[in-house]
Amino acid sequence: MVNKKVILNIAKTHLVTKIKQTATAALGVTFGIGSYITLVCFMTGLNGMLDDLILNQTPHIHIFNEIEPSKKQPTDLYFEFQNTLNIVHSIKPKQSQKRIHNALPIINYLNKDPKVKGAIPQIKEQIFYIAGSIELGGNLTGIDILQEVELFNFKDYVVKGSPQALKNNDNGILLGAGVAEKMSLDIGDRVQVSTIKGDVFPLKIVGLYQSGIADIDNIQSFANVKTVQRILGQAENYITDINVKLFNIEDAIPLAQKIEQQFQLKAIDIKTANAQFETGTTIRNLITYAVSITLLIVAGFGIYNILNMMIYEKMNDIAILKAIGFSGKDVQFIFMSQAMIIGAVGGSLGLLIGFGLSHLIGSLPFETEALPTISTYPINHNPWFYIIGFSFAMISTFLAGYLPSKKAKKIDPVRIIRGQ
Numbered sequence: 001m002v003n004k005k006v007i008l009n010i011a012k013t014h015l016v017t018k019i020k021q022t023a024t025a026a027l028g029v030t031f032g033i034g035s036y037i038t039l040v041c042f043m044t045g046l047n048g049m050l051d052d053l054i055l056n057q058t059p060h061i062h063i064f065n066e067i068e069p070s071k072k073q074p075t076d077l078y079f080e081f082q083n084t085l086n087i088v089h090s091i092k093p094k095q096s097q098k099r100i101h102n103a104l105p106i107i108n109y110l111n112k113d114p115k116v117k118g119a120i121p122q123i124k125e126q127i128f129y130i131a132g133s134i135e136l137g138g139n140l141t142g143i144d145i146l147q148e149v150e151l152f153n154f155k156d157y158v159v160k161g162s163p164q165a166l167k168n169n170d171n172g173i174l175l176g177a178g179v180a181e182k183m184s185l186d187i188g189d190r191v192q193v194s195t196i197k198g199d200v201f202p203l204k205i206v207g208l209y210q211s212g213i214a215d216i217d218n219i220q221s222f223a224n225v226k227t228v229q230r231i232l233g234q235a236e237n238y239i240t241d242i243n244v245k246l247f248n249i250e251d252a253i254p255l256a257q258k259i260e261q262q263f264q265l266k267a268i269d270i271k272t273a274n275a276q277f278e279t280g281t282t283i284r285n286l287i288t289y290a291v292s293i294t295l296l297i298v299a300g301f302g303i304y305n306i307l308n309m310m311i312y313e314k315m316n317d318i319a320i321l322k323a324i325g326f327s328g329k330d331v332q333f334i335f336m337s338q339a340m341i342i343g344a345v346g347g348s349l350g351l352l353i354g355f356g357l358s359h360l361i362g363s364l365p366f367e368t369e370a371l372p373t374i375s376t377y378p379i380n381h382n383p384w385f386y387i388i389g390f391s392f393a394m395i396s397t398f399l400a401g402y403l404p405s406k407k408a409k410k411i412d413p414v415r416i417i418r419g420q
């Protein structure tokens with residue numbers, strides 16, 4: 001085999017003498033990879049933003065007491081009716097408490113589980129907001145604000161004020177942005193909340209909460225757990241809900257089933273609660289990757305066509321190289337070297353262009369009331385996208401160069417020279 005340095009010099013000479021064809025082939029790789037990087041970074045960034053909008057606020061497991069009809073009616077328990085068909089009309093739900101019995105020991109038990117990142121209490125209650133002559137129905141949730149910030153990124157949804165202000169104020173409330181707008185309220189104002197029993201309590205607005213989902217923001221507000229317990233006239237162990245965050249979301253379904261069996265409570269895992277949303281996410285990701293792969297494949301075919309034409313135009317050169325002693329493998333290596341050089345240069349430029357365009361998109365202002373914490377378009381600069389893009393550039397140019405160079409390897413120089 002001829003010295004590799006000589007072969008590389010010949011490959012370099014071919015590329016330089018046909019600079020337009022070389023540039024066209026390299027630009028085919030560049031724009032293919034650049035388009036792939038831009039699209040996949042932008043689309044996965046948007047998908048991630050939409051996922052976080054829902055999933056950040058949703059516990060991996062939600063534990064509560066569900067109101068439901070008794071599975072066994074009194075007639076089922078009566079001995080004389082055991083072997084008869086009993087039909088009971090207008091069955092009513094049994095009288096059951098909203099509170100979770102032994103909630104604090106259950107929370108301590110869950111927090112000791114190695115799969116659990118954190119289990120925190122909540123109290124949910126329906127109330128009325130009263131400001132002047134305006135009265136609106138809504139929900140008041142008692143939370144441990146600092147744990148909510150740590151586990152569920154709660155701080156991202158406080159658009160005015162701060163979580164710490166609620167922690168420091170026993171009579172404070174984080175009011176939903178929709179409620180505040182309807183009632184013309186702001187930080188520092190007072191709003192009265194009335195329970196279903198009719199008890200009225202004044203609370204100071206220490207912050208505004210905006211989830212980005214209008215139906216929630218128009219009714220929801222938050223206060224400290226102890227504040228809600230005091231409003232409801234309940235003891236310190238009164239808890240209606242437990243939210244669990246796991247280290248691995250895949251553990252949610254089996255752990256929820258275990259909790260239901262162990263504590264006789266309703267435990268809803270995140271996949272069950274958001275089944276439709278998860279389906280939408282899967283479809284969006286499939287579309288994103290399908291379009292991205294299509295871009296890469298189209299770029300690969302373009303590279304193949306250009307390199308194929310280059311080899312046909314170099315028939316005379318191939319004949320001369322073989323006539324002076326270059327073997328078929330040497331000729332193949334020359335054209336393979338050209339293909340790999342085009343792939344490396346075009347792929348590198350494509351990564352730079354893709355990074356530049358996605359960075360430009362990520363700097364554009366993106367303002368919407370539904371997403372108050374997002375100021376620019378979300379971009380996902382996952383290093384794997386760049387690794388995949390460059391790898392595909394090298395693999396596609398290798399294949400695009402291998403197939404035509406395999407033909408060049410078999411060319412008979414005598415037939416070409418005679419044809420001239």
